[in-house]
Amino acid sequence: MTELRLVIFDVDGTLVDSQRDILSAMEAAFAAEGLAAPGREEVLSGVGLSLPETFARLAPDAEEGRRARMIAAYCEAYAGLREAHGPDSSPFYPGARQALDRLAAEPWTLLAVATGKSRRGLDRLIAAHRLEGVFASRQTADDHPSKPNPAMIRAALSDTGVAPTRAVMIGDTGFDIDMARAAGVASIGVGWGYQPAAGLRADRIIHDWAALPGALDQLMETTR
Structure with a gap:
């Protein structure tokens, strides 16, 4: 299993x-x-x-x-x-929706969001992109201290019952990577975001969504 x-x-x-x-x-x-x-x-x-x-x-x-x-x-x-x-207003990056759909179809993978958005802003984005039911945990700036405080990740771990060693944070800024480090989870930085990928100090860097499955497997070897 x-x-x-x-x-x-x-x-x-x-x-x-x-x-x-x-x-x-x-x-x-x-x-x-x-x-x-x-x-x-x-x-x-x-x-x-x-x-x-x-x-x-x-x-x-x-x-x-x-x-x-x-x-x-x-x-x-x-x-x-x-x-x-x-x-x-907030279009998906190329391949992002497909990556979410692929992961959401895996029974051993749970998805979560940790964002600086407000709860209202996140809910509206999820509705606009028809993402209802995709995320098992939604953590926003309304309920937690700002990144890089690890509170959002810790809440997502608590919501899902997943151990930190089986979790990874994916983001485009140093705030995301520092939050992951503070929470004791692995991190993946993306090369298309608002901060240069070279400065992120993430455990892995990906430059397109097609590289995500391999990066996840490297960081969290699947136990079967």
Whole structure:
């Protein structure tokens, strides 16, 4: 009998490419306070953190109340863009949906999400892409400290009953990899996300989804 394993996914920059709407919403948030938005690379370098952590990095001189208004403006703008663009707001990276479907069909594999998104944002993305029932555990920034705190991974392990030695975190940022390390699980970095893969220090790096099955087998030898 095959021992259960848990595959945990980051969302933005890993499964889907949300950068168009992230950048537009960030411009709106800064404009609402009469400020110039940071550049693309600076904004994308913080994707994966919770919004309070993100705005603390991007607007360190703003007082707390002002940052709270910027967060509210960002959320409002992002929700509007998501409503306008539908599934195209966060399109899958090539091969991502097929990878999810393949893993979900394996009775010995459970899937989870650990994301800096809000619960509402994740639920809407799952509905837009018809992913209901795919993930056994959904962990968001609403319920946990920001990455790289390991709380989200620990909650996913608790939800599924899978041991850390049988789990892997897949993400595109150092926040994901550091979170995995702190939780004592293996990590896979992706080469198409918002941070350069060379700096991720993951246990494995993949540059297309077709390489995922082999990377998983290398990290977690299947027990039959």
